[in-house]
Amino acid sequence: MEQITVKASQSSYKVSVGAGIRHKLAAFLPKVYSNIFIVSDTSIAPHYLDDYAASLLPEAKVTKKIIEPGEAAKSKDMYFDILDSMFEAQLDRKALVLALGGGVIGDLAGFVASTYMRGIDFVQLPTTILAHDSSVGGKVAINHETGKNLIGSFYPPVAVVYDVDTITTLPEKEVRSGYAELIKEAYIGDAAFLDALLSRKQLDKENQNQLIQDLSLGIKVKTKIVEADEKENDLRKFLNLGHTLGHAIEAEAGYGTFTHGEAVAIGMLFALELSEKRFGADLQLGEFRSWLERNQYPLQLPDLSAERLIARMQMDKKSENKEVHMVLLQDIGSPVTEKVDHDTLLQAVVSFLERMRSV
The missing domain is CATH 1.20.1090.10 (Dehydroquinate synthase-like - alpha domain)
Known part of the structure; x- marks a missing residue:
């Protein structure tokens, strides 16, 4: 497993990259949360949501919000729909949002977390290679009819937990x-x-050690840049x-x-x-x-x-x-x-x- 620390102005957070770490999620959270809200989509939830939920402390109240996948989910209607579900779950300012999925879920759930009660903690749980980029750096957003990501904020997660097992199901x-x-x-x-x-013959999503190394090196480049700007x-x-x-x-x-x-x-x-x-x-x-x-x-x-x-x-x-x-x-x-x-x-x-x- 690799761990990278990202130093943000609001706080620092760790990016953990490894195989099977979804079964140990509680160990990567910065503190104990009694009320947890998980946002995922129908393409990811059947594979991994139960694993992540089971790895939380048994006394935590866990609410699950499963939406349809795709860029269309980053809408004003879905934003308010998730907010409504969070109020129904009676989340307070000490609650936690878990964003389980690719970049769309991370952007959407992160923006909801940044605005619910003026901001509550959230954790990125990326499940795609592409999401290594969007899950680090604190940019969260939804779309407007005028264009993509025009409604958003800079709101870093409190942790990123990246289980490379989830990549094996990617097309x-x-x-x-x-x-x-x-x-x-x-x-x-x-x-x-x-x-x-460039010297590698082909991409191999089954080679977990290679994935951990590649993702970590890419994240380190991005971390250096986002820390400076x-x-x-x-x-x-x-x-x-x-x-x-x-x-x-x-x-x-x-x-x-x-x-x-x-x-x-x-x-x-x-x-x-x-x-x-x-x-x-x-x-x-x-x-x-x-x-x-x-x-x-x-x-x-x-x-x-x-x-x-x-x-x-x-x-x-x-x-x-x-x-x-x-x-x-x-x-x-x-x-x-x-x-x-x-x-x-x-x-x-x-x-x-x-x-x-x-x-």
Whole structure:
């Protein structure tokens, strides 16, 4: 098992990564809770909820809230529905919320916890590789009709308990999705980790020791960045490597065509190409493309409009006054945020789309 301490302004918390640790949850909680509210979804609860509930102290009152999976759950209606259930369960300010699931559950349950009675404790219990990213750093949110994660706050958990046993039930595309964020973290902060990932023949969700090591290394990169920039003022933007074009592709292709991580992987390919042209660094682009191909990432894009993609990139949170600001790499481990002028960006996107259609 690995343990990583994250130092937040409000408090510090431990991220515990191991196999079978869901059976020892009470040991990872910072204090004793007499009233506990578990939020999970119908894809996860049948596999793991009873294990986590059974590992709590027998005298604790446990209430379970099971919702439908998917991004649509991060809605205003579901937010108030969960609040209603918490009041019905008579939770007080010393109660605990457990978020058992992927990033959607973590975002939703964390935001509910941050606002119930002006904030009660919550614990992240991630069950996907992708959630290693969202469960650390304290960003919680729900969606608005205008866009994703527009209603939220910075509210760190009191603990993250990450049982890698839960990853064995993930479909392969979700494994790919999660590893895209891990290799992103390697590129921005750990050259040795990057070399290890690129040299590996294939992703293996059954190798628990490898999963613990990979997840821990990725979390350590993110921890270093969020500790230096907790409220996303500067350095935390570096975690968006590959996301500027990735988010645009995800939306333009139609949500569900690519997973979030698959779209980010394509966006990283573009960002690395742009970085090599701008800074002349060797970013192991060939090795990265081979790694994507070996692990069956989708690298053929549908017929997308460069102009529409750029319009979406202009709405990216890093962009200012419709000027696109992208995270690029001066070298492996040396990310920067750079403004890319419209003509350069249009030429690069058009060229990239042509090549990705012929892969």
